[in-house]
Amino acid sequence: MKLLNLIKIASRSLSKNKMRVFLTMLGIIIGVASVISMLAIGEGSRQNIEASVSSLGTNTVMIYPGSVNQGGVRMGAGSYSTLTQKDADVLAARCEYLTEVSPVVMRSSQVIAGSQNWHTMVVGGYNSYISIRSLKIESGNLFSSGDQRNAAKVCVIGQTVSTNLFGEGTGPVGQFIRINSIPFRVIGLLEKKGQNTFGQDQDDIIIAPFSTVQKRMLSGMYVNNILASARSEGDMENAKEQVTEILRLQHKLSPDDEDDFTVRSQADIANVFGSISKVLTILLASIASISLLVGGIGIMNIMLVSVTERTREIGIRMAVGAKSRDVLFQFMIESVFISFIGGLIGILFGILVSQLVARFGGWPVVITASSVLLSFAFSAIVGIFFGWYPARKAAGLNPIDALRYE
Structure with missing residues (x-):
């Protein structure tokens, strides 16, 4: 049929x-x-x-204080204070696979502009922090190496901070804000990035020179983490190995000692x-x-x-x-x-x-x-x-x- x-x-x-x-x-x-x-x-x-993950930057390598396994006790990366600004500078000078390096310090702070106030995260880093994180300036300028050397009270702010302190559509560049009662001049406004996968607002941030945040707002020599950019995606594993080798020498760790830091790449997080x-x-x-x-x-x-x-x-x-x-x-x-x-x-x-x-x-x-x-x-x-x-x-x-x- x-x-x-x-x-x-x-x-x-x-x-x-x-x-x-x-x-x-x-x-x-x-x-x-x-x-x-x-x-x-x-x-x-x-x-x-x-x-x-891409919003973290381009070919980003992240170094956190503390090891995942510290002295037989499992700890999270960042559980210890072991990294310093000097570590970042040594990596920048000696690690051939890295193009940019920045120490990072962070503090949650109350910010005031006129009669408006807002609670946000203040990040201190070198001016290379902006390029490592693939951030862009929408208006104004980024702080300079001179601002870093002089611990200048200048900053760039995210769109969320700008909106809550100065209102929608108002240019913040040139305005003054007070962070923990310390006056800062806004010299730049970051381009909008939006929320990441975890619901965090990437525009709710203030970035100032590393020396300014460390000396004027924090006490101590330790940093929260170190961010760096590898030369290419293919160099990230080599960069991780060389970073580990350099920091072990820098921290004078013996062959039997565990790392007192954790190195992660953008690829690790993506995987x-x-x-x-x-x-x-x-x-x-x-x-x-x-x-x-x-x-x-x-x-x-x-x-x-x-x-x-x-x-x-x-x-x-x-x-x-x-x-x-x-x-x-x-x-x-x-x-x-x-x-x-x-x-x-x-x-x-x-x-x-x-x-x-x-x-x-x-x-x-x-x-x-x-x-x-x-x-x-x-x-x-x-x-x-x-x-x-x-x-x-x-x-x-x-x-x-x-x-x-x-």
Whole structure:
């Protein structure tokens, strides 16, 4: 029997039970929509993480005080005070794989401008800190090396700080602010960067010369961390090894001593968060796939019921010349048709759900062609797999027994 005739017979059979077909199809629709929306959320999160890691700077190498494992006790990087400005200067002079190095000190402070006040993070660094972090000046200027030497009371501020202290659209350059009662002149405004993956406002920041923050606002010789830029992405691992070697010599550590610092690269952070994002995406897609499998079980259940109800019809068709493979193909076509149409509707529904999640939930979602094709292919496979047994059962009926069936 020609394939076209089989398709016509299958479509007529399905059209007789529209509600049953729709309810069976519903499982496939929900399954495909779930897979697409979960993959969209996962892909959106992955790209958002990559963007946040990129916002750290270009080929960035980060050195934190303290080791992850200190004296047999697991500690977080930054748990100890072991890094100094001198360490940063030594790295800048000796590490051939680094192009820029800046010590970093930070303090959360209250800032006042006229009658307005705002609580923000004040960061002290060399002027190279701006380029290491890939920050850009929208208006005004960056502080100079002379400002660093003289501990000048100047700063550049982020967009959030500017808006809260001076109002929307007001130029802050040339204005004076007080940080912990110390007057500072604003000489530059940073370009807007927005929030990172962790919800931190990257525009809520004030950057001043390292010497100014350390001498006028802090006490002690230790720094929070050291930031550096490697010559290229391929040099980051070499840079990490050389930084470790130089700092061990600088800190006079013996071969048996553990590092009293932790070196991380931008690639390390990207790999960690990328792995987490990948695992979560697979987990979400796997959970969503369960509903697709349940939909497949629904198809098999309905097809088995259909075989039972149409036993006499099958017997009559075989009696007038239909072959077993014709019956097999007819029921397979019906099963695949249900999963095919359900898959198409599920794709549209999944795209709609993803857009609603992005609009009202604020989650980043990215729908890729591969996720759509994967979901559609999976639904087709489900239709073939779960339709095979009922179709095989129908094709295996004895025509005489089928005609006797009441």
